[in-house]
Amino acid sequence: MDIIYRYDPFAPIEMPKIPDVASAMSRLVEGNDRFVEIVTQMQARTLGQHKGEPMVIPVNPVTLGLPLFEGVMPTQAPFAAIVGCADARVPTEAIFDESFNSLFVLRIAGNVLGTEGIGSLHYALANLGESLRTVMILGHAKCGAVTAAVDAYLSPEAYVDIASTHGLRTIVDGIQIAVRGAARALTIHGGSQIESSPDYRSLLVATSVYVNAAVSALELQREFNGFVEHAPAVNFSVYDFESLRIQCLPTDGESVNVSRYLPAPNSADDLFQYASDVAKAFLTLDEEALDRNCRLTVKL
Numbered sequence: 001m002d003i004i005y006r007y008d009p010f011a012p013i014e015m016p017k018i019p020d021v022a023s024a025m026s027r028l029v030e031g032n033d034r035f036v037e038i039v040t041q042m043q044a045r046t047l048g049q050h051k052g053e054p055m056v057i058p059v060n061p062v063t064l065g066l067p068l069f070e071g072v073m074p075t076q077a078p079f080a081a082i083v084g085c086a087d088a089r090v091p092t093e094a095i096f097d098e099s100f101n102s103l104f105v106l107r108i109a110g111n112v113l114g115t116e117g118i119g120s121l122h123y124a125l126a127n128l129g130e131s132l133r134t135v136m137i138l139g140h141a142k143c144g145a146v147t148a149a150v151d152a153y154l155s156p157e158a159y160v161d162i163a164s165t166h167g168l169r170t171i172v173d174g175i176q177i178a179v180r181g182a183a184r185a186l187t188i189h190g191g192s193q194i195e196s197s198p199d200y201r202s203l204l205v206a207t208s209v210y211v212n213a214a215v216s217a218l219e220l221q222r223e224f225n226g227f228v229e230h231a232p233a234v235n236f237s238v239y240d241f242e243s244l245r246i247q248c249l250p251t252d253g254e255s256v257n258v259s260r261y262l263p264a265p266n267s268a269d270d271l272f273q274y275a276s277d278v279a280k281a282f283l284t285l286d287e288e289a290l291d292r293n294c295r296l297t298v299k300l
């Protein structure tokens, strides 16, 4: 199988037009769809089912964010700021099929926003406003930081090691609001007996991942609203290792017709409504889909 990034020096260079938030979000979703297509074709090839057609992706210096001429430095012009996790399996540019100069990326374990992260985004808003159209929080399934936060919630004795390390504690504490919201939603919709289920830990991790992305989005939207008069809308989503897609609710792998991203919740009530939607979605999956969504070891 060939994936060809083709540079034609004689092809007219078209400047990407990203006029508004909707266009920026469409570009992110379309980029993620291309990534899914590339990986799907690669997997089909591995199974001997590939059609044999090369995949050709046209590129030019502008779309790559590279200087057109020697010694000319490109202007920094990202169309989106993404706050993702530091997890090495979720490289931001790769999963959106983007390259140089497209994304202003912050990666922090558990996509928890601390002072420096918020300051970096304030910088982006203040200095990159000509190109920047949207800000997105991106969580991901099977997140180690969220798993540590869930373990600290379920087994307080496990928290001792974390509590003695200021940096780690800051991350795990920052995720607790999501874990508590996810736990409450699961108990309300699954009954209190769910807490003694052998799958409860992994179910709580899986639910907390989605809620944690929403919590970070809510916090950031509030920060922005206090910082600028016409603050950009903050969206959030979750990268799923099985489907390779960004999505806002768990799926059974067949019906992928769920929102690819959502706006930040407006209030604590909105946030809990979302946590309830995620919990209900997990609790209505069949056993196989639930296992695929919740198992903590990723099959690679």
Ligand SMILES: [Zn+2]
Pocket: 085, 086, 087, 109, 110, 111, 140, 142, 143, 144, 145, 146
């Ligand atoms: Zn993570």
